[in-house]
Amino acid sequence: MDGWQDIGDANLLAPGEHQVVELPGYSVLVVNLQGEYYAVENICPHDGGELGEGLIEQDTVTCPRHGACFSLKNGEVLAPPAFEDLRCFQVRLDAGRLLLAEQPEEGWG
């Protein structure tokens, strides 16, 4: 992906809600945490669990497969059995649209 990608109307992702966005090479979990948008890789680095199907509480997500827990704000792994952090993506609002981009230091693939 080059630059920012429009992933939809921001009004469709209310505070407390989340959605999974499929992009070339990535499945991304986008969340609205009290009006702040965050995006992390949707696939658990432990064994491929889909985090969008996990439990989202406050600013964390728990993998539905074996219970690893991650920060939604920075992708940090907070509980095993996963040991790798999640890849994070940038999210911003532009004229009511949600835009997603890779982190500058990481290649999109």
Ligand code: FES
């Ligand atoms: S696949 Fe996520 S904890 Fe095992």
